[in-house]
Amino acid sequence: MxxxxxxxxxxxxxxxxxxxxxxxxxxxxxxxxxxxxxxxxxxxxxxxxxxxxxxxxxxxxxxxxxxxxxxxxxxxxxxxxxxxxxEVPLTAPAADAAGARDADDTLLLLFLCCHPSLNRAAQIALTLRAVGGLTTDEIARALLVPEETMRKRITRAKQNVRNSGIPFRPPPPAELPVRLAAVLQVLYLIFNEGYTSTDRVDLAEEAIRMARLTYRLLPGNGEVAGLLALMLLTHARRAARTTATGELVRLDEQDRSLWDAFAIAEGTTLVTDAMTRTALGPYQLQAAIAAVHDQSERTEDTDWVQIIALYDLLIRFDDSPVALLNRAVAVAMVQGPKAGLILLEQLETDPRLANHHRVEVARAHLLELAGELTAARASYLLAARMTTNTPEQRYLNKRAARLQSRADPE
Structure with a gap:
């Protein structure tokens, strides 16, 4: 080996x-x-x-x-x-000290790490430590936290688990949906930590590995399949998401020949199967939206009408700010940028979107499509000031500079 x-x-x-x-x-x-x-x-x-x-x-x-x-x-x-x-002899198989159980304990460990008594930061750290097998130093570097801070966080999480008296067994049926929802959310948060970074691809890949384990243990759960599909379909674009120098590339400008066709095929098959045999859920719908994007050979071939319909369904389950913003952009692709801008104005009253830089990113994009370059540049610059993500700041400032050159040609 x-x-x-x-x-x-x-x-x-x-x-x-x-x-x-x-x-x-x-x-x-x-x-x-x-x-x-x-x-x-x-x-x-x-x-x-x-x-x-x-x-x-x-x-x-x-x-x-x-x-x-x-x-x-x-x-x-x-x-x-x-x-x-x-030392253990290798000539004879060792007995399973846990009683030769055939059941895989990984899912139970995930339930333990994602128990509601722990806050989300502790759940993520403990899951990466216990299920992902990462060292404290690896977790600290992946999450951009000092090692000593992460060590204390993990220690407190273990103490909370120990003091809670939580038995290590499957949660009762009534509690299963809530506990599983926490597991899926933690895995998705771990994936996003890796995917949105330009240098933490290993964290995204680790989240996919843990999602595969969960799917193997719960193959009949549509949302587990949906989450795995969503990760695969999103991660399939990784190679095209940044330039050789690490600069971000917007989805509609990516070189689609760099997308991972095998991951797209696997993710599409997973979500299609889940949606035909199980009740719909938010992860399935997000995966379906990703599949529509990934299956379009060119940006102009994207089926935006279908994407709007999927967002309408998704918002019934989860009217998150990101879903609402993305739907506004999808509407703009069908009805024109002015229609999308009107929706953005309506969303500005949502307190969850207060001081959210993604609002300005969406506004800048739609203003650019509408030909309002000066206003678009102002929104890009404002979004750059609002975000704390360095690669995103560079991208937004560069976008603003490009619009400046277009507005003031030599």
């Missing part, structure tokens, strides 16, 4: 092993330490002796031994420095 394949296997097995231990023993912190010890042992032994027939069972056995030693005596803290204590 290649080093990349080895790392991928360990990352995939980590939440399963941690879930199995937490379900059996509790003690989230101690279980996580034990799993890290088991992963270290695997990294040392498997390249030398070969991969065991049942790698998940092997890791659970090693981690369980480490954990039981820790629980028996504080002296085990010194014994874990001795790598020989972690």
């Amino acid at each position: 290649t080093s990349t394949g080895f790392e991928h296997l360990l990352r995939e097995l980590t939440p399963q092993v941690l879930g199995a231990l937490v379900r059996r023993y509790g003690h989230f912190d101690a279980c996580e330490d034990a799993v890290q010890e088991a992963l270290l042992a695997a990294a040392q032994q498997w390249p030398r002796d070969g991969q065991p027939d049942q790698p998940r069972a092997w890791l659970i056995t090693v981690a369980s031994r480490r954990l039981t030693d820790e629980l028996r005596s504080e002296e085990a803290r010194r014994r874990r420095e001795n790598a020989d204590a972690l």
Whole structure:
């Protein structure tokens, strides 16, 4: 097995092993330490002796031994420095210390990390740590937070989980929709953290990996399929989203030959299947909108009428500011920029959009389409001042400068 394949296997097995231990023993912190010890042992032994027939069972056995030693005596803290204590024979399959359960514990671990008792920042950090397998330093760098701040955030989250007395088991049926909604929202937030950055693609890819795990565990859930499809269809445009120098490229100006055709095909199949066999939901509808964009070979071929209809359905589930703004732009593509600008004026009274830079971005775009270059330039500059995203600031200022040159030709 290649080093990349080895790392991928360990990352995939980590939440399963941690879930199995937490379900059996509790003690989230101690279980996580034990799993890290088991992963270290695997990294040392498997390249030398070969991969065991049942790698998940092997890791659970090693981690369980480490954990039981820790629980028996504080002296085990010194014994874990001795790598020989972690040796496990590879000639015979190790028994699954969690009781040879066939069920994957990843979803249960996601439910634990996304429990409503934790705030959203803690849910994201704990999910990346426990399910994603990222180190505290990796999470801190990915989320642009000092490492010590992230360490404290994760520690507090673990303490809240421990103090809550929440049992490690599937939530009761009445609570399942709320808990699953939190899981999906956290995964989507993680994806957006990576996608909207020019240098954190690994975070977006990690969110897709965790969404795949969730879909594998809940293949009949339409919203899980919708979220995975939405991520794939959005991520498919990544290569065209920025220039070689890292500057943002607007969707209608992207080189569509750079889009990932395989990801588009997979995402389209997922959302089409989900929408034909399950009740509609917001993630499915957002994925369907993304699919309409991705399946258009040229910007002018985009089926904006269908997109408006999908946004009308989406707003029934979630009239978020972004959905309302995007619908206004879609209307402008069908009825002309003036119609879109009228909708933007109506949205200005929405308190959720107060001081929101995306309002000015949409206004600038529609004013530019309407030929009102001076007003469009002013809106681009205002939006640039309002956003805190550096690549976006550069893009908006450059857009304004381009309009200045068009308004004042030499």
